[in-house]
Amino acid sequence: MVKTAKSLLIGSIEPFSGKSGTIVGLAYQLQERGLTVSYGKPIGTCPSSGETGIVDEDVEFIRQLLGLSPDRCRSPLLYLDDLSVRKRLEGKDDRDYERAIAPYLEGIEGDIVLIEGAGTLWEGGIFDLAMAEMAKVLQSPVLLVARYASPLLVDGLLKAKRELDRSLLGVVISDVPGENLEEVQSLLLPYLQSRGIEVLGLIPASKLLRSVSVREIVHLLNARVLCRPDRLDWMVESLAIGAMNVNAALEYFRKGENMAVITGGDRADLQLAALETSTSCLILTGHISPDPMILGRAEDLEVPILSVNLDTLTTVEIVDRAFGKVRLQEQVKVDCIRELMREYFQIDRLVEKLE
Secondary structure: OOOOOOEEEEEOOOOOOOOHHHHHHHHHHHHHHOOEEEEEEEEEEEEEEOEEEEEEHHHHHHHHHHHHHHEEEEOOEOOHHHHHHHHHHHHOOOOOOOOOOOOOOOOOOOOOOEEEEOOOOOOOHHOOOHHHHHHHOOOEEEEEEEEEEOOOOHHHHHHHHHHHHHHHEEEEEEOOOOOHHHHHHHHHHHHHHHHHHHHHHEEOOOHHHHEEEEHHHHHHHOOOEEEEEHOOEEEEEEEEOOOOHHHHHHHHHHHHOOOOEEEEOOOOOHHHHHHHOOOOEEEEEEOOOOOHHHHHHHHHHOEEEEEEOOOHHHHHHHHHHHHOOOOOOHHHHHHHHHHHHHHHHHHHHHHHHHO
C-alpha cells in the first residue's frame, strides 16, 4: 500500500475517554509546528442525515473545525449501528472489510493523518476492524486514550498492550483528578514504563470538559425554551433538584456552581431561589408554565427556562447521564482542550516517535 502521509491511530479502551478532544489538541499542536494534518474515521459511530446523505457528526465537526479540504478528510467506511451489525450477523453482509480498508489512506494529502478509532479497542471486530486489525492493515501506530478512574486503569492498559503489541506508540491518561495527579506520576507512570507503555500525556480533570451546554440539554429532553434562547450556550457543570422548602433550597443552591436546577413548574418559590444563585438554566417539569414574574426575573438575569413534559426523576436521569459524555462541540471546550494538551502533552516526543 502506498501512503502519502504518516498516520496515527487514536483509540480508547472505553467510550467517552477523551479521544476526540485528544485529536483536536494534537491537530492544533501539529499545525503550530508547520505540519499539515489530515483526518479520517473508518468506523462511523454517530451517523446523522446531512445534505449529501448520511454523515458522521464527529467527522463533520473536526473537518469544519480544522478547515480540512475534501482531499484531507476521509469519511467512514461503515457505520457501527444496529442495522449494520444485524446484517452482518445474518450473513447478509459478507464484505471483506479488512481488504476494503487497505486503501483507506491512499492519496490522502498532508504530513500526518490522524485516524479516529471506535469507542473501544474491540468495537468493529465483527467486521474484522478491531483496533489491532486496523493498525496492522493500515501500518499505523496507536496512541491510546484512557480516562482515569482508579489505579486499576493499569489492568486495561496492560491488556491493550498485549493486544496491540508493538503497534502501541504511547498512552494519554485523561481526566485525572487533582488529588490523584501526584500518585499517578509517582506510581503508575514508572510502572507502566517498566512494562513498555510510555505515557505521553497526563491530562488533569476539568469541570468545563465534563460540562454540558444548555443547548444540548434542550436536545436531550426535547424541551421547550420559555425564555432567553440567546443563552443556550451557557455551560452546566452540576445538577440540583428543587423539592424542599425554600429556606433549605436556598442554602442548597448556594453550594452549587453553574447549575441546572430541576423543579416542578408550580414551585415559584424554588424557581425564584434558584435564580438568585449560580444557575445556568431552570428546568421545569410537569409541562406547567411558570408565573410571569419568574419569566421576567429570568429574562433580567439572562437565565434560560426550559419546560419538559417529563417527571422529575426521568429528567434527572437523562441530564445526569450527559455529564462527561457529551461530545466536543462547543468552542469553549475546544479552547480548553487546546490549552490542556499544550501544557500536559509531550508533542515533541510524539513527533520524534513517529519519525
